[in-house]
Amino acid sequence: xxxxKTPQEIAILKEGGVIxxxxxxxxxxxxxxxxxxxxxxxxxLDEFKARGATPSFLNYRISPSDPGYPGALCxxxxxxxxxxxxxxxxxxxxxxxxxxxxGCWYKGLCTDMATTVCVGNVDPRVRALSEATxxxxxxxxxxxxxxxxxSDIGAAIEDYIAPKGYGIVRDLxxxxxxxxxxxxxxxxxxxxxxxxxxxxxxxxxxxxxxxVALGTWKIKQLNDGWTIVTADGKxxxxxxxxxxxxxxxSDLITPWPDV
Ligand code: MF3
Ligand code: CO
Numbered sequence: 001x002x003x004x005k006t007p008q009e010i011a012i013l014k015e016g017g018v019i020x021x022x023x024x025x026x027x028x029x030x031x032x033x034x035x036x037x038x039x040x041x042x043x044x045l046d047e048f049k050a051r052g053a054t055p056s057f058l059n060y061r062i063s064p065s066d067p068g069y070p071g072a073l074c075x076x077x078x079x080x081x082x083x084x085x086x087x088x089x090x091x092x093x094x095x096x097x098x099x100x101x102x103g104c105w106y107k108g109l110c111t112d113m114a115t116t117v118c119v120g121n122v123d124p125r126v127r128a129l130s131e132a133t134x135x136x137x138x139x140x141x142x143x144x145x146x147x148x149x150x151s152d153i154g155a156a157i158e159d160y161i162a163p164k165g166y167g168i169v170r171d172l173x174x175x176x177x178x179x180x181x182x183x184x185x186x187x188x189x190x191x192x193x194x195x196x197x198x199x200x201x202x203x204x205x206x207x208x209x210x211x212v213a214l215g216t217w218k219i220k221q222l223n224d225g226w227t228i229v230t231a232d233g234k235x236x237x238x239x240x241x242x243x244x245x246x247x248x249x250s251d252l253i254t255p256w257p258d259v
Contacts, residue, residue, distance in 0.1 A: 016106030
């Protein structure tokens with residue numbers, strides 16, 4: 001299927017993106033000390049059902065050998081970078097940094113987004129990490145424009161994040177999205193000379209998603225087959241939007257849930 005979406009498809013993606021963003025806004029508000037990951041996942045399931053969307057992560061497999069993903073939402077706490085499982089239920093505590101990643105199908109097309117929540121009294125260094133990751137994503141978005149190389153996105157993110165001494169996760173990247181949860185092109189969040197050279201075109205729909213750690217960029221996967229954690233156990237942050245490439249820049253498909 002073409003990586004270029006039609007204006008009609010982009011209109012549908014935007015409808016789905018609003019549902020996704022409003023769902024994430026609700027989940028974000030419920031992500032407080034004492035709430036559980038499973039309760040947050042249930043909000044996603046209920047909201048999607050009420051609005052005619054279906055979860056795109058539920059039963060998803062990145063590779064055929066993966067166990068099907070067991071929820072609608074990824075809840076990644078502290079040293080967990082992404083793909084933290086919502087079940088079995090875990091209690092969110094004061095001081096946690098929690099990544100919330102969600103995707104849905106709506107009228108045959110899918111969108112993807114994530115935010116990070118600092119719960120209560122979070123270490124100021126960790127709060128700064130989260131803010132920097134959000135700003136890194138904004139810088140990446142500003143690099144999007146038809147005619148420019150995809151690698152401009154990672155360069156913009158790296159130029160903002162690397163001088164702060166944080167680790168930019170290298171083994172996971174942003175991606176095309178829409179007809180499938182993960183499509184080409186891959187979008188590294190750093191300069192990657194080995195990545196395929198792709199020029200952005202009007203109508204491409206991209207999920208930009210920097211994952212940034214307080215320490216090393218190295219990650220490992222837990223035995224559950226999903227949860228990705230930092231190799232040094234330090235906290236990390238993750239923000240993601242889906243957008244459409246335009247001649248002048250980009251058109252946001254998943255409005256920010258928290259600004
Ligand atoms: N937003 C996630 C990503 O792009 C999708 C996770 S799929 C899941 O990596 F199955 F892990 F939820
Ligand atoms: Co994604």
